[in-house]
Amino acid sequence: MTDASAKAARRPGEPALTALGLGAPAPDPADASPHSFPGGGRWRTEVPSCEGPEALAVVLKEASRLDVPIHRISQGSGVWMLTDAEITEMAEATAERDIELCLFTGPRGTWDIGGSTRTDSRGAGPRARGHDAVAGCVEDAVRATELGVKCLLVADEGVLWTLHRARESGIIPRDTTLKVSALIGPVNPASYAVYEQLGADSVNVPSDLTPDHLTEIRRVSAAPMDMYIEAPDDLGGYVRMYEVAELIRRGAPLYLKFGLSKAPGIYPYGHHMRDVTLASAKERVRRGRLALDLLARHGADGDMAPIGSRLPGELRRFGISS
Numbered sequence: 001m002t003d004a005s006a007k008a009a010r011r012p013g014e015p016a017l018t019a020l021g022l023g024a025p026a027p028d029p030a031d032a033s034p035h036s037f038p039g040g041g042r043w044r045t046e047v048p049s050c051e052g053p054e055a056l057a058v059v060l061k062e063a064s065r066l067d068v069p070i071h072r073i074s075q076g077s078g079v080w081m082l083t084d085a086e087i088t089e090m091a092e093a094t095a096e097r098d099i100e101l102c103l104f105t106g107p108r109g110t111w112d113i114g115g116s117t118r119t120d121s122r123g124a125g126p127r128a129r130g131h132d133a134v135a136g137c138v139e140d141a142v143r144a145t146e147l148g149v150k151c152l153l154v155a156d157e158g159v160l161w162t163l164h165r166a167r168e169s170g171i172i173p174r175d176t177t178l179k180v181s182a183l184i185g186p187v188n189p190a191s192y193a194v195y196e197q198l199g200a201d202s203v204n205v206p207s208d209l210t211p212d213h214l215t216e217i218r219r220v221s222a223a224p225m226d227m228y229i230e231a232p233d234d235l236g237g238y239v240r241m242y243e244v245a246e247l248i249r250r251g252a253p254l255y256l257k258f259g260l261s262k263a264p265g266i267y268p269y270g271h272h273m274r275d276v277t278l279a280s281a282k283e284r285v286r287r288g289r290l291a292l293d294l295l296a297r298h299g300a301d302g303d304m305a306p307i308g309s310r311l312p313g314e315l316r317r318f319g320i321s322s
C-alpha cells in the first residue's frame with residue numbers, strides 16, 4: 001500500500017469505536033507484505049466458477065453494469081467439459097477485455113472410480129489418480145493453450161510440476177500461467193514455498209487462514225496468492241468482506257476471489273444446471289461490487305493492479321534436470 005493510501009485508510013467502525021474508548025491499536029508495519037505484482041499494484045480480482053460462454057456473457061454484462069474491474073475469470077468443471085468452439089468463444093471474449101481466462105485441467109480423484117475419495121477421510125481428494133489421469137490433464141493443457149487459453153488451474157502437485165516442465169520445454173507456451181486450486185491449497189509457509197518451486201504462478205489458499213498465517217507465508221514467498229473473499233459452502237462458506245483491506249495488507253500480491261456461499265454445487269456443469277449457474281454467476285459479480293465498495297468506504301481501494309496485467313513476476317523454481 002502506498003504511503004498516501006495507508007494514511008487515508010481506516011478500519012471498519014474505527015471513528016465510532018475510538019470515540020467510545022474501544023479503538024484498536026494501530027496496525028504493525030512489520031506484519032505487512034512487502035510484495036506487489038510486477039508492473040505495480042497489490043491486488044487483482046477474480047470471478048470463479050464461470051462455466052461456459054453463456055455464464056461468461058452474464059459475468060461480463062454484469063461487470064460492465066456494476067463497474068466491477070476483472071483481472072481473471074476462472075472455470076471449475078474442466079477443459080474436457082467444453083467443446084473447442086466454447087473454449088474459443090470464451091478465450092476471444094476475455095481477450096477482447098484484457099481479462100485472463102483460467103480453465104481447470106483434466107480428471108480429478110473426486111470424480112474417479114476410486115472408492116477412497118468417498119470415505120470419511122476423502123483419500124487423495126481431487127488429485128490425479130494414476131498415469132492416465134495425469135495424461136488427461138496434460139491433454140487438456142495442450143488443447144486449451146492451442147485454443148488461446150493462457151492460464152491453467154491444477155489440483156495435483158505432480159500435474160503442476162509436469163506442466164511447468166512442459167512450459168519450460170515449449171510444449172505449451174512459455175507465458176502460460178499455472179494456478180493451484182483451492183481444493184489442495186497450502187496452509188503453511190513451507191508448503192506454499194514448495195508450490196512456488198513446483199511452478200505455481202498463483203496459489204489459492206484456504207479461506208480460513210488468519211492474517212497472521214498470510215504474514216508467515218509472505219516471509220518466505222512472493223508468489224501471488226488467491227483467496228476467496230466469500231467461499232462456496234464446500235470450502236467453508238466463509239464471508240470475509242470486512243477483512244479485505246487487511247487481507248491485502250498482509251497477503252499482497254493477492255487475487256480477491258468473489259465466490260458465493262449458500263449456492264448449489266455446479267461441477268461438472270451442464271445445461272441441466274443452467275438456471276442456477278447463470279443466477280450465481282450474476283450474483284458473484286454483485287458480491288465483488290460489495291467488497292470493492294467496502295474497500296472504497298475505508299479508503300483502502302488504492303493499489304489495484306492495472307487491468308490486463310496477468311504475469312506473476314520473477315519466482316523461484318526447482319531446477320529441471322535434463
